Each structure stands twice: as C-alpha cells, then as structure tokens.
Amino acid sequence: MEQYVIKGGNPLVGEVEIGGAKNAALAILAAAIMTDETVCVENLPDVRDIHVLLEAIEQIGARVEKISPSVVKINGSTIGDVSVEYEFIKKIRASYYLLGALLGKYKNAEVPLPGGCNIGSRPIDQHLKGFRAMGASVDIMHGAIVARAEELHGSHIFLDMVSVGATINIMMAASMAVGNTIIENAAREPHVVDVANFLNSMGANIKGAGTDVIRIKGVDKLHSTNYSIIPDQIEAGTFMFAAAATKGDIMVKNVIPKHLEATTAKLVEIGCEVEEFDDAVRVVASKRLRRTHVKTLPYPGYPTDMQPQIAVALSLAEGTSIVTESIFENRFKYADELSRMGADVKVEGNSAIIDGVNKLTGARVSAPDLRAGAALVIAGLAAEGITIVDDIVYIQRGYEHFEEKLRNLGAEIEKVADEKEIQKFKLRVG
Ligand SMILES: CC(=O)N[C@H]1[C@@H](OP(=O)(O)OP(=O)(O)OC[C@H]2O[C@@H](n3ccc(=O)[nH]c3=O)[C@H](O)[C@@H]2O)O[C@H](CO)[C@@H](O)[C@@H]1O
Numbered sequence: 001m002e003q004y005v006i007k008g009g010n011p012l013v014g015e016v017e018i019g020g021a022k023n024a025a026l027a028i029l030a031a032a033i034m035t036d037e038t039v040c041v042e043n044l045p046d047v048r049d050i051h052v053l054l055e056a057i058e059q060i061g062a063r064v065e066k067i068s069p070s071v072v073k074i075n076g077s078t079i080g081d082v083s084v085e086y087e088f089i090k091k092i093r094a095s096y097y098l099l100g101a102l103l104g105k106y107k108n109a110e111v112p113l114p115g116g117c118n119i120g121s122r123p124i125d126q127h128l129k130g131f132r133a134m135g136a137s138v139d140i141m142h143g144a145i146v147a148r149a150e151e152l153h154g155s156h157i158f159l160d161m162v163s164v165g166a167t168i169n170i171m172m173a174a175s176m177a178v179g180n181t182i183i184e185n186a187a188r189e190p191h192v193v194d195v196a197n198f199l200n201s202m203g204a205n206i207k208g209a210g211t212d213v214i215r216i217k218g219v220d221k222l223h224s225t226n227y228s229i230i231p232d233q234i235e236a237g238t239f240m241f242a243a244a245a246t247k248g249d250i251m252v253k254n255v256i257p258k259h260l261e262a263t264t265a266k267l268v269e270i271g272c273e274v275e276e277f278d279d280a281v282r283v284v285a286s287k288r289l290r291r292t293h294v295k296t297l298p299y300p301g302y303p304t305d306m307q308p309q310i311a312v313a314l315s316l317a318e319g320t321s322i323v324t325e326s327i328f329e330n331r332f333k334y335a336d337e338l339s340r341m342g343a344d345v346k347v348e349g350n351s352a353i354i355d356g357v358n359k360l361t362g363a364r365v366s367a368p369d370l371r372a373g374a375a376l377v378i379a380g381l382a383a384e385g386i387t388i389v390d391d392i393v394y395i396q397r398g399y400e401h402f403e404e405k406l407r408n409l410g411a412e413i414e415k416v417a418d419e420k421e422i423q424k425f426k427l428r429v430g
C-alpha cells in the first residue's frame, strides 16, 4: 500500500497548474457514449476515478482511444451490453451517470449501486424518482439498479433536495426523451453547467443550467463533438488552502476565479491576500491566520468538498472556529487524525469546534476519504517534523500528480511503498 511521507515546515511558494474538473469529467465521459459518433474530450484529469470509469465504458463495448493522459476519444456505436460490472462500479460514485446515459440512449440500463467515498449514507432516490417520472420502471435487483422504458417522456420534476448527481443524471436521460423536461430545485454547480454545455455541443437542447430551473427539450439523436473540461475548482481550492496553512505564496493557474469565490472569500476572512487574474489566483499568507465560521452549502455556497481543507487551516488560526457540515453526515473522519497531529478539534453533531493551536506536529495518520486525505497532506506540510499519510489510494482518486505538484512548490513529500523507503526519506531530509 502506498503512503505519503512528508517533512513539514516549508512555506509552499511558486506556481501550480490545475487540471480538469474530476466531477465534471466523470459525467461528461458517461454522456459521451450517448451518440454513435466519435466524441473527443480534452483537459481530463489524470486520476484514478477517470481511469476506472474509462475501463467501465470499454467493458460495455464502447471504443476508448487515449490520445494523451488528458485527451480521449470515445465511440459508443459498438456498445453491446447495457449492464455494467460491479468490479468497476464499487470503486467510484459517478458510475451512476452510466444509468442516465444508457437509459437516455437505449431506454435500458443495469448498473450496480455506486461506491465512492464513505462520507454519508448517500441515497440516490432523487435520481430514480426522476427516471420514473419520465416513464421508466426502476428496480433494485441483486445489488444493481435496473431501469427500462418503452419510451422516455418529458416530465416536471421537483428535487426534494439540491443534488448534483440527480440533476446531471436526469438532465442526461431527458436530453433523449420525447418532449420537454423541467428540473426544479436543480443544483447550480459549475460542473452541472459544464455537462449541459457538453450535451448541447452534441446537439442536446438544455437551457437554464447554472440556475435552479433547468429546461430540457428532448432530441432524437446526439452527434460528435470536441470538448474541453473546465478546471477543477476543488483541486484549485486545495492548493489555495495549502498556501494558507503553510504561510506560503502560490499562484494557482488555469482556473476560473468565479468558481472559487466562496473559497476566496473565506481565505480573505482568515487573513490571506488573494489576488485574482483572468485565469489564475494568487494566495499569499504572511501572518497568523484568523478564526472564522463556515457552513457547507450547495453552490454558490462554500463547497462540502473543501470542508476538511479549511478545517486544517483553522486548526492553526488564532481563536475558536466552527465548521458546520450540512451536506453529508460523515465528513469529519479526519478530526481524530488531525488531533494526533496536535490540533484541538471536537466534533459535536454536524459541527467541528476548532481551537487554533500554534503548531501541528508530524504523526502517522490515515486518509479516511479523498478530500480529508488531501487535507491531512496539507496538515503534514504545515506541521513540524515527519508525517506519514496511509491509505493514499483515496487521494489518488481525485488529485493528479499531487506529490509532484507539491514538490514543485517546495514541499518535501514522497510517495513510498514500504518502511524501508520511509527510512530512506528520513535519512535524506535529516
Ligand atoms: C462524483 C461527484 O460529482 N461527487 C460530488 C457530488 O456527489 P453527489 O452527486 O453524490 O452529491 P449530491 O449533490 O447528490 O448530494 C447532496 C445531498 O443530497 C442527498 N441526496 C442526493 C441524491 C439523492 O437521490 N438523495 C439524497 O438524499 C445526499 O445524501 C447529500 O446529502 O456532489 C457532492 C456535493 O457537492 C460532492 O461532495 C461530491 O464530490
């Protein structure tokens, strides 16, 4: 099992180039099979979740041609099987997008219940409610969702809660339904807009993405496209908080600053300087961070996927901060790990109460999920001494070349495979 070993204490300084948005890319790759023509997707992040989804797409018979680590061509004309194997699906959450894509195109799909990070119970009732409203029969059989329809027809769907996954899945199926669909209380995340733009570039007719009412006019056929995915606002935000926690100065390049506004606002509140450019943001942290409160919310609120990262910065801030998680019920699993590094974090219900300490000290910790894992790496970079982060397979789900990008900013971090390599690292860094 691979681990990260980190010698903390260096302010991170320099430039980092952000990759494509994982959570947009996963939906877009699934949607790419909805035409029989060849689709070219660019600016893909080189991360494990993408590799797993591409394997699943190949397994159902589509042709996948990797042009480079960030560019792929997909042709869905050879799909012979609408049932996806559990082997691929258990590893990722976004496998559920194959349901909307296959149901939209073939009116027939069989996809095992999804995996992904264990950050809450994560039901998908709203996805299924949407498919049923469009005329599909949906059953759970032997651990898989089986959805079939004679014909999918447009419908007026009210989501009970703001769900990124349900909004995108319904949007995909409705793109090839007969008639008009309206999704009310839709998610407004940038990746919802990106998927709508992608589908529209294939000939779909979707209006209103980015607002809470999305209108979709079904079309008979979708066609080929060439599409470049938006930058990953969560990867960008993670580096922004790495600058804050290590008292660094990082130019985060290839971003859409508008997508980062909630993160930027919090960084300014806690005492960082943030300078915005057309496609970059610079974060400078020169003094002790200040306390704040933060509550996760659907976009444009503060993202739940950035919650552990701000908590690490606040664990080093002056005063008491409260971090409230309102989307997922199990997203504080990093708290005990962070406490092992000297942080003062108490979890009460859906809030973490953080009393800032003067310093963190390196320890052996374990990544409980993707974003919490990245946050523990930031903690290690800010801490005095050596930190070992176990279970980095979670981090590899969503951060491309994480250790290389951090090393370019002056971090002392290495990916190691065993104790011998940890000892070697310790000898080298002294
Ligand atoms: C692959 C992907 O893109 N994952 C992201 C996606 O997850 P995901 O699409 O799973 O998250 P949702 O936006 O759907 O979930 C929001 C809330 O709604 C609840 N809910 C959702 C659907 C449903 O049918 N029933 C239901 O009760 C969830 O349990 C959660 O409490 O959006 C989350 C919220 O921004 C992010 O943290 C994840 O990184």
Ligand SMILES: C=C(OP(=O)(O)O)C(=O)O
Residues within 6 Å of the ligand: 023, 092, 093, 094, 115, 116, 117, 118, 119, 305, 370, 371, 398
């Ligand atoms: C929770 C995440 O991913 P997933 O929904 O795929 O588990 C994430 O990207 O932070």
